[in-house]
Amino acid sequence: GEDVEQSLFLSVREGDSSVINCTYTDSSSTYLYWYKQEPGAGLQLLTYIFSNMDMKQDQRLTVLLNKKDKHLSLRIADTQTGDSAIYFCAEGGGSQGNLIFGKGTKLSVKP
Amino acid sequence: DSGVTQTPKHLITATGQRVTLRCSPRSGDLSVYWYQQSLDQGLQFLIQYYNGEERAKGNILERFSAQQFPDLHSELNLSSLELGDSALYFCASSVGHGYTFGSGTRLTVV
Numbered sequence: 001g002e003d004v005e006q007s008l009f010l011s012v013r014e015g016d017s018s019v020i021n022c023t024y025t026d027s028s029s030t031y032l033y034w035y036k037q038e039p040g041a042g043l044q045l046l047t048y049i050f051s052n053m054d055m056k057q058d059q060r061l062t063v064l065l066n067k068k069d070k071h072l073s074l075r076i077a078d079t080q081t082g083d084s085a086i087y088f089c090a091e092g093g094g095s096q097g098n099l100i101f102g103k104g105t106k107l108s109v110k111p
Numbered sequence: 112d113s114g115v116t117q118t119p120k121h122l123i124t125a126t127g128q129r130v131t132l133r134c135s136p137r138s139g140d141l142s143v144y145w146y147q148q149s150l151d152q153g154l155q156f157l158i159q160y161y162n163g164e165e166r167a168k169g170n171i172l173e174r175f176s177a178q179q180f181p182d183l184h185s186e187l188n189l190s191s192l193e194l195g196d197s198a199l200y201f202c203a204s205s206v207g208h209g210y211t212f213g214s215g216t217r218l219t220v221v
Contacts, residue, residue, distance in 0.1 A: 031208050042113060042201055042212035043154075088154065092208060098144060098167050099210060103153035 004102035006089050011108045018076040020105045022089030025070065029091035032065060033099065034074045037086045046074075046087075076107075084109045114138065117202050117213035125221055129190040132216045136183055136204030142166070143185040144210060145177055149198040160185055192220045 003025045012018045024032065030051050035043040049056045049063045049072070056063045062075040076083055086106050092099040114137035124130055136143050145157040147170075156169035160179035171177075174192075179185040189196060197220045203210035 033209060035212075040214075042115075042214040043203075043210075044113070045209055045211070048209055098156050098159055098169065100156070101146075101154040 004089055004091055004100050006087075006102035006105045008103065009106050009108070011110065012079050014079060014081055014109055014111050016079055018074075018079045018083070018107055018109075020074045020076075020087050020089075020107065022072040022074075022102055023070055024072065024089070024091045024100075026091050026100070027067075027070065031092050032063075032072050033090040033092060034061075034063065034072075035088040035090060035101075037088065037104065039085075043088060079107075079109050081109045081111060083107060113211050113213060115140075115202060115204050115211050115213035117200075117216050119216060120214070121217050121219075123219045123221060124192060126192055126194060128192050128220075129188065130192065130218065132187040132189070132200050132202075132218075134185045134187070134202030134204075134213060136185070136202075137206075137211050140204035140206045140211070141183065142205045143179055143183070144203045144205070145171075145185070145187050146201045146203065147198045148201060148215070154201070157187070189218070194220050196220050 005023045033048040034046045060077045064073045086104040088104045089102040090099040116135040141162045143160045147155045157171040159167040177187045199215045201215045203212045
């Protein structure tokens with residue numbers, strides 16, 4: 001079945017770049033998503049990429065997609081303490097229709 | 112405010128009891144999804160409704176059921192509750208691709 005894998009933790013210093021990686025299995029996924037969850041809150045859609053794109057940039061966020069390796073990454077430039085949260089990768093539009101989420105990467109930003 | 116409203120925010124109940132979680136989707140969104148978030152299992156898809164009809168089922172236990180009403184709000188019913196059902200339950204809605212999530216209901220079974 002479909003599966004999405006992410007590393008569980010990432011720690012960076014304020015001002016550095018953060019790169020969060022994700023692998024997925026459903027090659028029929030149409031869109032791939034990054035969501036952010038702050039403590040005590042729901043998931044907030046950060047950005048998404050269509051499966052026929054290699055890269056998408058949105059201000060400090062850059063998404064890279066390697067469809068051959070089924071690898072997705074999210075780069076956050078100039079990481080701030082307010083970026084501390086859990087980041088979820090998700091694939092969707094594939095055979096199941098609903099979004100399949102990874103377990104989330106907890107990003108800690110040290111001042 | 113995401114536009115997806117979930118009530119209640121917190122719920123504490125005893126084992127064996129039954130609870131109902133409520134979700135109002137964003138205005139215009141026809142699809143409602145329910146997810147369970149626990150520390151060890153991450154975000155698990157439970158069930159999807161589209162315009163009142165069940166569209167897809169995930170890892171939903173037989174003790175759980177849901178429905179979507181004509182006004183498009185949805186309810187998730189959890190019965191014969193066990194300690195392991197303690198989790199955050201999220202509702203999300205969509206009109207196309209990508210979901211908008213509510214802030215969740217934290218269920219604690221004691």
